[in-house]
Amino acid sequence: MNDDDNNNTDDQMSVGGDDLQQQLANALAEAEKNLNGWKRSEADFQNYQKRKEGENAELVAFAREVAVAKLLPSLDTLEQALLHRPKADGEHFKEEYQKWESGLDGLVKQLDKALEELGVKKIEAVGKKFDPNFHEAVREVPGEEDGLVVEEYQTGFELNGKLIRPAQVAISKKESTS
DSSP: OOHHHHHHHHHHHHHHHHHHHHHHHHHHHHHHHHHHHHHHHHHHHHHHHHHHHHHHHHHHHHHHHHHHHHHHHHHHHHHHHHHTOOOTTOTTHHHHHHHHHHHHHHHHHHHHHHHHHTTEEEOOOTTSBOOTTTEEEEEEEEESSTTBEEEEEEOOEEETTEEEEOEEEEEEEEOOOO
């Protein structure tokens, strides 16, 4: 091999090395670009999450405000009812009591309406077949049929199809004839 052949090989390696250096520099630049893009995307996502959390908190606060606004008139009515309760020693106690009781019935209707407007639904109980998904049996009483709700001690409620509180009920238990 002569010196010319050696020089050609060195030139080729030098050119090849420069080419590799350029490719490495390009790859590093591309990696840096991708890393910066990923960092921006991560920051954007974190900002999105914070914004959504804030929006959700606002939505919950607004829902509470609506609920309170719907219930305040009933609270006002209840306070007035307590202020105007009949006096036991009054001359017209029976008539006053009947009016007062009628007012309380109206208050319950007002509360029912407010809850209904908020999407709350009362669970039907008395006369229905016992359903452990909606009823909580707290007592058994003798009856002609097993598992029929015969008395309700506490009303149950659903909100948007989700059980909020089961109805506490007494259910019938058929007595065995031996």
